[in-house]
Amino acid sequence: MENLDYTILLYYCYAEISDPEAYRQEHHLFCIENNIRGRVIVSDEGLNGTVSGLREDCIRYMDYVKSDPRFAKTDFKINDYHQHAFSKINVRYKEEIVHSSLRHINPNIKTGKHLEPAAFKKMKDGDDVVLLDVRSNYEHELGKFKNAVTLDIENFRDFPEKLQELEHLKNKKVITYCTGGIKCEKASAYLLEQGFQDVYQLHGGIIRYGIEEDGEDFEGKCYVFDNRIAIDVNKVNPTIVSTCHICGNKSDRMVNCANPTCNLHVPICEKCGWEMEGACSDACKTHPEKRPYNGTGYYQKNTNGYNPYKGFYGRLDKDKLKSMLNR
Numbered sequence: 232m233e234n235l236d237y238t239i240l241l242y243y244c245y246a247e248i249s250d251p252e253a254y255r256q257e258h259h260l261f262c263i264e265n266n267i268r269g270r271v272i273v274s275d276e277g278l279n280g281t282v283s284g285l286r287e288d289c290i291r292y293m294d295y296v297k298s299d300p301r302f303a304k305t306d307f308k309i310n311d312y313h314q315h316a317f318s319k320i321n322v323r324y325k326e327e328i329v330h331s332s333l334r335h336i337n338p339n340i341k342t343g344k345h346l347e348p349a350a351f352k353k354m355k356d357g358d359d360v361v362l363l364d365v366r367s368n369y370e371h372e373l374g375k376f377k378n379a380v381t382l383d384i385e386n387f388r389d390f391p392e393k394l395q396e397l398e399h400l401k402n403k404k405v406i407t408y409c410t411g412g413i414k415c416e417k418a419s420a421y422l423l424e425q426g427f428q429d430v431y432q433l434h435g436g437i438i439r440y441g442i443e444e445d446g447e448d449f450e451g452k453c454y455v456f457d458n459r460i461a462i463d464v465n466k467v468n469p470t471i472v473s474t475c476h477i478c479g480n481k482s483d484r485m486v487n488c489a490n491p492t493c494n495l496h497v498p499i500c501e502k503c504g505w506e507m508e509g510a511c512s513d514a515c516k517t518h519p520e521k522r523p524y525n526g527t528g529y530y531q532k533n534t535n536g537y538n539p540y541k542g543f544y545g546r547l548d549k550d551k552l553k554s555m556l557n558r
């Protein structure tokens with residue numbers, strides 16, 4: 232039995248942050264001092280993060296986030312793991328917590344009705360119900376809910392312009408879903424804004440549905456934004472929907488292209504993996520920097536000598552930040 236001493240947290244919170252840069256620095260320092268790694272985005276409109284750490288450090292981290300009244304309602308998706316899922320910590324300021332081209336929307340004012348995983352499971356097969364996957368091509372090609380409507384988009388930014396295709400669904404019950412729920416906050420609000428009548432969203436996304444309801448009827452794997460690349464969510468009736476990037480046979484074996492300058496994550500079957508030496512194309516196979524293939528398609532990032540303070544370029548001095556953390 233593997234030791235699962237680590238935890239991976241996925242979360243977001245839409246809340247006004249009037250001092251994003253000061254908060255970013257304070258948050259960054261907390262992560263450094265508690266050995267939390269991952270990616271956190273701080274914006275005027277809220278917080279979005281995927282982080283990993285030892286279980287007790289992650290508990291401390293969740294307490295830290297929620298102890299701030301602005302983020303008290305943050306919904307954490309919690310997965311156990313055997314190691315860090317990131318090689319370093321990044322805490323960045325961005326204009327939006329998810330790049331969306333829907334900056335005018337504030338989900339705290341208007342958004343689709345939240346469905347908890349159990350309610351979603353009961354409702355999703357109804358006659359007048361449409362499941363709408365708001366994620367990008369590379370995500371729904373690897374896995375999606377049975378009978379879900381998908382959109383041909385490379386990036387969530389392109390979601391609004393695909394809405395004409397959905398005109399005929401305006402009078403149905405539409406349930407949007409995404410990985411952890413964050414995109415749905417704005418996507419479902421945008422549907423309402425465009426005249427859709429009855430709009431819901433899967434609260435906590437595919438990840439929480441997998442944790443709480445065993446992922447029934449989710450076909451394939453769920454793409455995630457950490458070192459795991461893709462995870463199983465369905466413990467009830469799992470299937471494979473993706474195909475090998477090389478031969479086209481069914482495969483959900485995710486490989487990180489052996490050419491580090493390409494680094495594409497694609498499904499490649501066992502046989503093609505060996506034939507291509509872990510590369511996604513002939514050009515990558517012959518690339519001078521190609522890494523040796525060991526049959527997994529996974530390359531451990533070298534974190535020896537990792538210094539988390541290296542990325543910390545705060546302008547406030549450290550003592551001041553410490554006193555902020557202790558307030």
Ligand SMILES: [Zn+2]
Pocket residue numbers: 475476477478479480499500501502503504
């Ligand atoms: Zn193949």
Ligand SMILES: [Zn+2]
Pocket residue numbers: 488489490493494495510511512515
């Ligand atoms: Zn490649």
